[in-house]
Amino acid sequence: MTARPTLRQQTGAPAARILGFGSHQPDRVVTNDDLSQVMDTNDQWIRDRVGIIERRFGDKDELLVDFAVAAGAAALADAGVEPSEVDTLILPNCTMPTQIPNAAAQVAARIGIPNPGAFDLNAACAGFCYGLGVASDLIRAGSAKKALVIGAEKLTDAVDPTDRANAIIFADGAGAAVVGGSDEPGIGPVVWGSAGELVDLIYMRDGKYIYQEGQSVFRWATTQIAPIALRALEAAGLQPSDVDVLVPHQANLRIVESIAKKLRAKGAREDLVVADDIKYSGNTSSASIPMAIDHMRKAGTAKSGDVVLAVGFGAGLSYAGQAFILP
Ligand SMILES: CC(C)(COP(=O)(O)OP(=O)(O)OC[C@H]1O[C@@H](n2cnc3c(N)ncnc32)[C@H](O)[C@@H]1OP(=O)(O)O)[C@@H](O)C(=O)NCCC(=O)NCCS
The missing domain is CATH 3.40.47.10 (Thiolase/Chalcone synthase)
Known part of the structure; x- marks a missing residue:
């Protein structure tokens, strides 16, 4: 009987840290007064009960992936990291209109990241912290060297525009962080x-x-x-x-x-x-x-x-x- 082969294991950087941030919002500003034109609400109620003064809504032709591309590219520029250095893209979201294809792979291609591991992650509003935890652990395990984590949403696609319980709260945009290896710990355990x-x-x-x-x-x-x-x-x-x-x-x-x-x-x-x-x-x-x-x-x-x-x-x-x- 031949001996069972031993699988090689890898280890990564001693620790991980965040190298840069970026974000993107659509241009269209929607005030509480704008919303009170189309539903039974008012500026004072929204400020008092929710704290929102205004928010940004994307137009019909602006997609979740557009927001993600802009935020991801901004985070790379902030970090001074080239797209070619990124090997992993994690895209937390809960409003991608299609299950197939996911958002991550096409966002990576549009940013110019060559063939990264790319996946969406749905933990709703907890998604960014989930994604950051995964990125940090992938880097420490040696599965990734540089990861881009982009939380992106077009919630206006998922909200009845006349539903005053939700339409006053939710909005559109994306935020991103670049994560890399380091000697000193820069991200605590999730x-x-x-x-x-x-x-x-x-x-x-x-x-x-x-x-x-x-x-x-x-x-x-x-x-x-x-x-x-x-x-x-x-x-x-x-x-x-x-x-x-x-x-x-x-x-x-x-x-x-x-x-x-x-x-x-x-x-x-x-x-x-x-x-x-x-x-x-x-x-x-x-x-x-x-x-x-x-x-x-x-x-x-x-x-x-x-x-x-x-x-x-x-x-x-x-x-x-x-x-x-x-x-
Ligand atoms: C949704 C939320 C803002 C509603 O606020 P609330 O104080 O619970 O409001 P209620 O539903 O109890 O309604 C209170 C009153 O305000 C009224 N009201 C509800 N929505 C309103 C609106 N958009 N504008 C004006 N009045 C409104 C109600 O009709 C009710 O009137 P009444 O007292 O005369 O019956 C609040 O519950 C909330 O923020 N919850 C957490 C939601 C959240 O964060 N979800 C995301 C998690 S990721």
Whole structure:
């Protein structure tokens, strides 16, 4: 009998870090007053209950993949990484209109990334943190050297434009991060999970438009997500006081503020910078976290070397969080 061959194994970089961010939004700005022309709502209610002042909607001929290409290319430019250096493209999204083909491979081809491993990842609004966790672990395992993670959504395709419960919240856009190997750890372990028994709280009704039980989702997010963020910190060996910038998924400003309050009660600093990108971007699902960070870096409210704590949550129900250092 011949001896069974031993499979060669590989190891990757000692650690992973984020090298750059980019984002893209369509040009069309939609204010609360614009929405009140087509449904029974008003500017004050939306500001008070959700925190959104305006958001961006794509036009009919602007697609999720267009947003992803623009955000991905911007992140590569920010990182100073050539498309030819990227070997893996992960595209978290939950609004790609086709299952076949996926978005990732065509986005890679349009950016000029030659033949990468390319796949979509659906964990709804937790998608970016899932994708970042996968990218970091692929790099440490030696399966990837440089990964591009692009959260991209065209939620206006998935929302009944006259449904005031959802049309005021969701919006379009993309955010991206480039991840590479490093000697020093730049991305903490991902803490992720799901609560599939609550699947009926957010789903596509008749496979067409998003339906959600807003109050139940609100209660879940304001009670269950801060503990996940704290677990992500603990996994990275950090204290709440180490965090410079908190970036929860931009679902509702009151949810964001509730998570920040709970972290401060556990020792996060009063000068903790808390992302409030929802005010001008709306809820862009898997795009919201990298887009918020890109906007904050450009505005100077988040800077190189800052410790970020990100936590995503949404349909599934799914959640994920991790700490990382800003490039
Ligand atoms: C959806 C959400 C904004 C609704 O806010 P809410 O405070 O729960 O609102 P309710 O549905 O209880 O309605 C409260 C009142 O406002 C009214 N209302 C609801 N939507 C409205 C709108 N768009 N404009 C004006 N009034 C509205 C309701 O009719 C109700 O009126 P009433 O008190 O006279 O009956 C809120 O529940 C939410 O943000 N939930 C979390 C959703 C989320 O983040 N999902 C994504 C997760 S990724």
